[in-house]
Amino acid sequence: MKTVIIGVIGADVHAVGNKIIDYVLSQNGYNVVNIGVLSTQEDFINAAIETSAQAILISSLYGHGEMDCRYMREKCDEAGLENIKLYVGGNIVVGKQDFTEVEKRFKDMGFDRVYPPGVKIEDALAHLKEDIGI
């Protein structure tokens, strides 16, 4: 069974999507470690190390995602998580912005998969299977 870390980064308290992600990924055969809302980059990294996770799925809904996610890849590298997959989704920037540009910004920061608003976790299952298996 593959392990994934999920949680909501920064000062963000949007809990509904997080609870659904937990339920859906578990139903689909993943070992889900949910660190919940208001989580720091360190919380994600520590959980990933402790549980030897294959992927970190960061949610950011409240608009500060761009600030909260900076240097996440570098910190993973530093912690020895060079191969961990980094996903981010929700409403990751402030306002309605052109998504191709937003995606580029986050990919440049080292994220493997970047999701626009409106993508349900169900829609990302195929990617997860492709990237880390079940």
Add this chain to the structure above:
Amino acid sequence: MKTVIIGVIGADVHAVGNKIIDYVLSQNGYNVVNIGVLSTQEDFINAAIETSAQAILISSLYGHGEMDCRYMREKCDEAGLENIKLYVGGNIVVGKQDFTEVEKRFKDMGFDRVYPPGVKIEDALAHLKEDIGI
């Protein structure tokens, strides 16, 4: 008392505005000759000649105004109504078009005043006073 001809041109049956125009102009001291809906250019011109009117206020709501109003000025001239004021208002073209352009088209056809959708007859009283008095 000044006399004005009002009516709705062409195959147009929009009667509500016409009834209000009749009421409002009468209330404001004009001698209103209302030839009603489904009126031809000839109907307007004959009424104007018969009553020695100072202005013809054409309504066109249904979208065919551009076709129905062609050569109206020329026909007035031909009938000896060189000095009559020609107004047109309502929804005089098909669809939501740039009004500056529409206005130009109708002015080129010889109309003195051209009104966009949403102008109430009350809003045109000042022009009428300016052009023909009360």
Add this chain to the structure above:
Amino acid sequence: MVKNVKIPLEEFLEIRKEVLLQWPTGSHPMLDLEESVKRLKSVPAHKNFALKLRDAKAKGITLIQPRAGVARINEHIELLQYLEKEGRADFLPSTIDSYTRHNRYQNAEDGINESEAKGRSLLNGFPAVNHGVDGCTKVFESVNSPLQARHGTPDARLLSEIIHASMWTSNEGGGISYNIPYAKNISLEDTIIYWQYVDRLVGYYQEQGIELNREPYGPLTGTLVPPSISNTVAIIESLLAAEQGVKNITVGYGQGGNLVQDVAALRALEEQTNSYLKLFGYEDVFVTTVFHQWMGGFPENASEAMGLIAYASTVAALGKATKMITKTSHESFGVPTKEANAEGLRTSKMVVNLLRDQKMAESEELEREITQIKKEVDNLIHAVVRVGKGDIASGIVAAFKNGLIDVPFAPSELNAGKILPARDIEGKIRILEFGNLAFDEEVRAFHLQKLQERAVQQNREISIQMTIDDIYAVSDGYLVGKSKQ
């Protein structure tokens, strides 16, 4: 004199020959009745208007339909496909242009040519007669939803022949509703006879086992029409249609503005259409209702227009109308773009879907309004039957002549034009000037009392100024007009 009697088949076929000669497209071989029966039988259920309505009625949901029509075929098809796909329309229309409505096919032809030349539609609708069976069939084959002609044509006989032969399975209109609001001085006898023909055609297909839908045009002038007046016309037209053999009828009502009155009107309309059909001996007619989003002057601001559209959708859903005709944010300007049209549809769809499992709670106020409307309709229909000496066709003609039935703001000279409507303090449409309207004393007293309440609360007189304020009110963002000091 016109009578409410089914046209004998031979007579119908005789008239038909003349009708088909009205314009060259009438001599198309596909207009052979056996041919068109075959074609109509091939229409799949999901593209048959009548059957899709039956299905929706069984499910208790509200389906949506836009207005749409442009001069050129390909542009028209593109428009309909867009509304089907992006707008998620359930039913498709072809709104017919005004020249065709007045049987001015030569003007329409010029309009088509000029539109081709300028590359944009100069007609305000789709000239179906000029495009003929080939063109209309192409439209039918290019879409996946049932098609209906929507117009305002006093004499729609040739038009109706062409659209049904092209597998369009519904037709809007009626001898009264497509005359009084749409013409100036065409005889009511004539238009009733024309529409008996249109209904007889549908009745003919029905006899061949093909169920087509007919929709009397409900909103009339769309402007402060008291529900009992439009409901009466709808019921009379249903009776006339049923006599000619029509079995699938959708009666219409245009939003008045007050939620309770509108739901009451829809409920009363459906119940009384059914009960009068039975009373007059038409047993197996399937009746549904259509609600028209606000038919009067629209606000200019697009967001305000969308608010009005969504509010209308709430009313339709709570009133359990089976169909709703939508408007757009361009309404106050002109014929909408396809984008604006689709937006209106999507907003409408969202609301009817959200409300699909809800209906208006039964309440005393609702019950009272239903009873009131029914009582008024009974008054009016009684008058029609009385002056028609039992025949509703000649009765309605006489009733209009005497002003016993009277439609506010109608252009027709056959209409007395004596009544004046205005809103009461809750926005319900009442009447302040009755002319010769066949309302009894009790009903009149009720209307005046309601307007008196408003007069007191607004500290003004009951007068025509109320009516004018009310006509402007909705486009200014209110329901009940305010007096200017």
Add this chain to the structure above:
Amino acid sequence: MVKNVKIPLEEFLEIRKEVLLQWPTGSHPMLDLEESVKRLKSVPAHKNFALKLRDAKAKGITLIQPRAGVARINEHIELLQYLEKEGRADFLPSTIDSYTRHNRYQNAEDGINESEAKGRSLLNGFPAVNHGVDGCTKVFESVNSPLQARHGTPDARLLSEIIHASMWTSNEGGGISYNIPYAKNISLEDTIIYWQYVDRLVGYYQEQGIELNREPYGPLTGTLVPPSISNTVAIIESLLAAEQGVKNITVGYGQGGNLVQDVAALRALEEQTNSYLKLFGYEDVFVTTVFHQWMGGFPENASEAMGLIAYASTVAALGKATKMITKTSHESFGVPTKEANAEGLRTSKMVVNLLRDQKMAESEELEREITQIKKEVDNLIHAVVRVGKGDIASGIVAAFKNGLIDVPFAPSELNAGKILPARDIEGKIRILEFGNLAFDEEVRAFHLQKLQERAVQQNREISIQMTIDDIYAVSDGYLVGKSKQ
């Protein structure tokens, strides 16, 4: 242990000294209480939130207010002016950014600087504490409508000091409603104490003859919250505020989706807030209601979003809410542009204006829902009083600890998180898993029966899958979630 007791003035002033030290802007001379009393007294009636609400309530109309806030002062002013002028907002907000909400003023400062550098707002709101009295006063002086801070701040003491000193005459929030949905593990005792301080500040001004408005935050997590749960929290927070001397309270409720249940919730909320205030001895508190347009996940399509917004406005108007908080067509994407925000306002305004003279008819269904909600609220408040041994402040803390009160989907670890809501077949929000919720047997049986009806009609099991389907439903364009086969 926290108690529902008015903070003595000296104690308040002592704490105040510390509060003002939390960030440099706290030492602004205008924060001197005598100074701010003077300034607040100069606020004209039309810019005083409390008085404008009184006026609207007297007229029986629904006023509208957007959400809006950006990082930089001038941009924020421009935004508010635009919403006032183009959107015709009646009340203006300043939505506070998330760093400020968590008292991370240094992060907020960085956000302001970065926003200045990039020329666009990187914060999701207006960092009022960092901008201080000068900045906030400038905002107040640049607009013509009353101003309110809207946030989600567990410890909003400094923020509240600054905004009131800047003549903002209303403040949203409460010790429970700005903790449970907005925090993970901040003690409820602490946040109640913080908000007693905020209310005491308002009580202080009231003693000086200045009426300010306070608004407990109604919708909680905005996601399938059963009305009785959010109403209970609103009532408790009203009691806590009244104890500190607040006299003008607006209780809030977030749209649930079913028209009748929503109107019932508004009616029950107003009636029970008033009656519990009286029961607990607070006699002269003026109570109004605020309705929040749909607070859950929005549809992506702009036209659908507008449909939802307009439908919500219909509910608010029929439910006679005195205020409505609006949403926009950008909701599902991110903080809206000012244009999108103004559009949402205009649509909303159109609908509430159209409906200003109408209210929902009295019906058995409505009566039943009102009674049901009241009964449930009585259950819950009874539990609070019982575990608090008569004190509602300590009672609510204990009630949350024991799960006697439980908010669905809340991020807070202080919340039991055991209940699961789902819709019945008409879309009314019911409960399928009660955890330890203080509902009696009769109430539980009612909920289960209602869900059983849905299960039968939808041919499925009562399970968490219902809840999940319902969470997604509205953004997919339905109210009652459908089971996927």
